[in-house]
Amino acid sequence: MSNEIELIKDPGLPAHVHRRADTDPKAAARAERQVAILFMLSALGTLLLIVSYLFIPEDIFFFIPVMGNTNAHQLGLGMGMAIALFCIGAGLIHWAKTLMPDEEVIAQRHEFKSDDEDRKDFVKTVKEGAASAGLGRRPLIKRTLGAALGLSAISPVLLLGDLGPLPGNQLKTTTWKKGTRLVTDPGDRPLRPSDLEVGAVAQTLPEIAPGEHRSLNDIAKDAVLLIRLRPEEFNLDAERLSWTHEGIIAFSKICSHMGCAVALYEQTTKHLLCPCHQSTFDVTRAAKVIFGPAARPLPQLAITVDAEGYLVAQAPFNEPVGPSFWERSA
Amino acid sequence: MTARERIAGNVAGYVDDRTGAAKWMKKNLTKVFPDHWSFLLGEICLYSFVILLLSGTFLTFWFDPSMREVIYEGSYEPLQGLEMSAAYASTLDISFEVRGGLLMRQIHHWAALIFMVGIVVHLMRVYFTGAFRKPREFNWIIGVGLLTLGIVEGFLGYSLPDDLLSGTGIRIAEAIIQALPVVGSYLAFFAFGGAFPGVAFIPRIYTVHVLLLPGIFLALITVHLMLVWYQKHTQFPGPGRTEKNVVGYPLMPVYMAKAGGFFFIVFGVTAFLGAVASINPIWLYGPYTPGQVSAGSQPDWYMGWLDGLVRMAPPLETVTFGYTISWNILIPGLILPGIMFTGLALYPFIESWATGDKREHHLLDRPRNAPTRTAIGAMALTFTLVSLINGGNDIIATTFDLTINQMMWFSRIAIIVLPPLAYVITKRLCLSLQRADRDLVLHGRETGRLVRMPNGEFTEIHEPISPEKAWLLTSHEQLAPLELPEYDGAGVRRPAAIKNKIRNRISRSMATAVPKATETERKELEGHH
Numbered sequence: 001m002s003n004e005i006e007l008i009k010d011p012g013l014p015a016h017v018h019r020r021a022d023t024d025p026k027a028a029a030r031a032e033r034q035v036a037i038l039f040m041l042s043a044l045g046t047l048l049l050i051v052s053y054l055f056i057p058e059d060i061f062f063f064i065p066v067m068g069n070t071n072a073h074q075l076g077l078g079m080g081m082a083i084a085l086f087c088i089g090a091g092l093i094h095w096a097k098t099l100m101p102d103e104e105v106i107a108q109r110h111e112f113k114s115d116d117e118d119r120k121d122f123v124k125t126v127k128e129g130a131a132s133a134g135l136g137r138r139p140l141i142k143r144t145l146g147a148a149l150g151l152s153a154i155s156p157v158l159l160l161g162d163l164g165p166l167p168g169n170q171l172k173t174t175t176w177k178k179g180t181r182l183v184t185d186p187g188d189r190p191l192r193p194s195d196l197e198v199g200a201v202a203q204t205l206p207e208i209a210p211g212e213h214r215s216l217n218d219i220a221k222d223a224v225l226l227i228r229l230r231p232e233e234f235n236l237d238a239e240r241l242s243w244t245h246e247g248i249i250a251f252s253k254i255c256s257h258m259g260c261a262v263a264l265y266e267q268t269t270k271h272l273l274c275p276c277h278q279s280t281f282d283v284t285r286a287a288k289v290i291f292g293p294a295a296r297p298l299p300q301l302a303i304t305v306d307a308e309g310y311l312v313a314q315a316p317f318n319e320p321v322g323p324s325f326w327e328r329s330a
Numbered sequence: 331m332t333a334r335e336r337i338a339g340n341v342a343g344y345v346d347d348r349t350g351a352a353k354w355m356k357k358n359l360t361k362v363f364p365d366h367w368s369f370l371l372g373e374i375c376l377y378s379f380v381i382l383l384l385s386g387t388f389l390t391f392w393f394d395p396s397m398r399e400v401i402y403e404g405s406y407e408p409l410q411g412l413e414m415s416a417a418y419a420s421t422l423d424i425s426f427e428v429r430g431g432l433l434m435r436q437i438h439h440w441a442a443l444i445f446m447v448g449i450v451v452h453l454m455r456v457y458f459t460g461a462f463r464k465p466r467e468f469n470w471i472i473g474v475g476l477l478t479l480g481i482v483e484g485f486l487g488y489s490l491p492d493d494l495l496s497g498t499g500i501r502i503a504e505a506i507i508q509a510l511p512v513v514g515s516y517l518a519f520f521a522f523g524g525a526f527p528g529v530a531f532i533p534r535i536y537t538v539h540v541l542l543l544p545g546i547f548l549a550l551i552t553v554h555l556m557l558v559w560y561q562k563h564t565q566f567p568g569p570g571r572t573e574k575n576v577v578g579y580p581l582m583p584v585y586m587a588k589a590g591g592f593f594f595i596v597f598g599v600t601a602f603l604g605a606v607a608s609i610n611p612i613w614l615y616g617p618y619t620p621g622q623v624s625a626g627s628q629p630d631w632y633m634g635w636l637d638g639l640v641r642m643a644p645p646l647e648t649v650t651f652g653y654t655i656s657w658n659i660l661i662p663g664l665i666l667p668g669i670m671f672t673g674l675a676l677y678p679f680i681e682s683w684a685t686g687d688k689r690e691h692h693l694l695d696r697p698r699n700a701p702t703r704t705a706i707g708a709m710a711l712t713f714t715l716v717s718l719i720n721g722g723n724d725i726i727a728t729t730f731d732l733t734i735n736q737m738m739w740f741s742r743i744a745i746i747v748l749p750p751l752a753y754v755i756t757k758r759l760c761l762s763l764q765r766a767d768r769d770l771v772l773h774g775r776e777t778g779r780l781v782r783m784p785n786g787e788f789t790e791i792h793e794p795i796s797p798e799k800a801w802l803l804t805s806h807e808q809l810a811p812l813e814l815p816e817y818d819g820a821g822v823r824r825p826a827a828i829k830n831k832i833r834n835r836i837s838r839s840m841a842t843a844v845p846k847a848t849e850t851e852r853k854e855l856e857g858h859h
Contacts, residue, residue: 006849008771008804011797013570013577053429067606078433078605086598092591100584107362107576109562109692112465164520164530171508171515171525185621203621217525220501220620253621258505258640258659259526260498261623275625276498277641278724278734291735293640293658295647323505324647325515328654 038091045083052076243302395536414617437604497618638721701760
């Protein structure tokens with residue numbers, strides 16, 4: 001016995017097993033009929049689509065378990081289209097599987113690598129081509145071309161310059177000024193402290209002149225949440241306490257993490273939660289981050305009341321609102 | 331010759347006279363494609379892309395990509411009289427006013443989800459069977475590019491309607507751009523034409539979504555398919571299949587019928603989903619305004635893992651010399667995805683470097699026979715899956731009565747602990763399966779028939795497996811680990827010693843295997859019985 005290890009041998013492609021339709025003309029005829037039935041079903045699907053498009057009104061709803069209230073017009077169009085397309089596919093595949101030849105064929109592969117001869121020739125051709133252009137012999141052309149190409153890349157970049165203005169101060173400022181009234185959003189109604197009961201929340205924006213249009217850009221920076229607690233529930237330093245008024249505290253509603261609206265307020269725990277990434281802020285401690293990915297508290301807006309008793313800002317925000325950016329603290 | 335045959339012959343002759351296509355066509359119409367269900371995954375992607383082009387073109391006829399403010403006066407009562415962008419209003423019109431518009435919108439969205447699922451599952455098939463190996467590395471990289479572009483394209487697509495949910499998504503994208511060190515706020519202002527949200531963004535991403543990216547997709551998909559064609563498809567191992575041949579069915583007529591039929595099936599199923607399964611009901615969300623958000627805001631699934639990473643990031647932000655760096659955004663939003671996608675793209679090169687295998691491979695691996703590769707894949711999938719789960723942490727928490735904090739801490743720990751665990755378990759599983767294969771070849775199949783011997787002993791009858799099965803279980807190659815020299819002849823450490831040491835170690839891990847059964851062993855065992 002030799003010491004060489006004998007491996008298990010490849011028995012080769014198994015013998016082909018004929019399908020019934022290959023040998024039995026009846027089975028073949030049956031398969032043909034099945035394919036034809038599928039194509040006819042497809043035609044019925046298209047008919048359903050046409051009927052739905054032309055004759056089913058768009059306002060008929062009916063109840064289907066699981067799906068709930070369903071629009072008949074939409075369902076008819078969709079199911080018609082689905083049946084029409086699916087049955088064409090099913091018919092084609094059934095045809096291929098039952099009636100088209102199913103004998104496996106063997107083709108040979110060839111290595112992709114070219115002959116060494118061809119590779120050499122290729123390198124030679126490239127070298128000769130480069131040499132005949134004289135790139136190596138004419139350094140002046142090479143360098144000036146390189147410089148010209150490099151410089152020409154400036155133009156597309158430069159021409160994109162008008163995509164937008166430079167940020168300037170815009171990320172750092174809001175519309176809030178000393179004395180700006182807080183008005184409800186929606187409704188634009190100025191608020192008195194008495195409008196808010198303890199435990200209540202209100203979304204507010206800075207008051208604008210009547211007829212003036214409020215842009216989304218302003219809302220994206222100006223949205224402020226008012227929350228009223230009992231004054232003794234605050235756990236604030238003297239300065240921050242002086243920014244509140246009769247237990248009403250105001251925070252920027254724009255999350256300090258990624259700018260979503262911090263819209264969920266839990267009355268019992270006095271936590272504000274951002275629904276996007278679940279950063280959680282403690283209202284009693286000047287919106288300190290107590291959970292989640294946000295790194296900074298929500299900016300607090302100092303508020304007081306004006307001569308008419310309406311809530312107003314004492315001063316603009318003392319820091320930029322919204323998500324961080326490179327120059328934020330600069 | 332019938333009249334029809336004569337006409338066909340004339341047409342073919344006319345074309346061939348001018349192009350000489352007959353020779354090429356003759357060869358390619360009989361081209362052989364191997365058959366396996368998993369080879370249909372890539373086809374699903376291709377067909378859903380075609381569906382996306384068709385349904386997307388339909389939508390462009392009515393969609394108005396403008397952020398101009400309009401008052402809604404359509405037939406959907408709850409929103410009548412509200413101020414909204416023309417983009418949102420026209421999406422409502424497509425849903426309620428255009429016959430079949432809602433169906434097309436839903437088909438378009440479902441096709442996008444199927445496209446992305448198809449890409450990911452196709453990628454997993456290619457990865458776990460080693461189909462990315464030489465000579466198919468280019469196609470692997472193109473595939474990773476298509477996956478990346480698909481994520482971007484999908485995000486831009488569901489951002490276009492400018493509803494409250496998608497606007498929130500754009501806000502988050504803006505925050506990621508803004509978080510880039512040095513250039514962030516400038517880039518954000520360039521992208522949005524000023525401060526967020528501005529009026530420029532929707533028209534801009536519309537051009538990217540319907541022109542620029544589909545163009546790139548078309549080019550990449552064409553190259554992807556041409557390479558598959560030219561390099562011939564890989565095939566699973568089995569009797570009669572070798573590295574030198576392709577066993578399968580000819581393009582004409584079997585594959586044409588099957589592939590063409592499959593296109594209609596994919597389209598039919600997508601239309602069915604569009605008909606019965608509501609998706610992205612934007613009329614429920616309302617128009618976008620930066621001061622509002624709905625609870626349970628979720629991106630589409632292929633963005634979910636990214637959102638999940640952002641959600642679980644620790645609250646880390648540093649200020650150095652007055653400049654702010656938001657690590658809580660940069661790490662999960664850019665650095666980790668960058669590492670993930672670069673690693674994915676480079677994997678074929680890393681593996682061939684580690685194993686030293688530079689040969690062409692056309693026979694696929696059974697995943698168990700490449701335990702380290704399979705384990706790395708399981709590890710990466712686990713990482714992504716934990717992120718994805720955390721992307722839905724609020725929904726999971728409310729559904730299962732958990733707190734957000736429990737969910738978040740689960741994910742923060744799991745993302746570190748579970749991937750290595752998945753690696754170890756998967757590798758062990760692969761080796762166990764190899765052991766089972768070996769047993770099967772050497773001792774045969776358990777029949778479940780118990781026989782009592784004359785001496786009272788009970789034994790179970792084992793039946794030998796078929797030669798085809800035995801070949802399937804043993805035809806794979808088992809590579810020996812690399813043994814690169816760390817010392818030269820004189821016993822002095824070589825300059826590349828550390829590199830070689832690392833390579834040796836990885837290659838040893840790659841070569842871990844249960845020795846496959848051989849004929850010699852089988853014969854020896856027979857001698858014993």
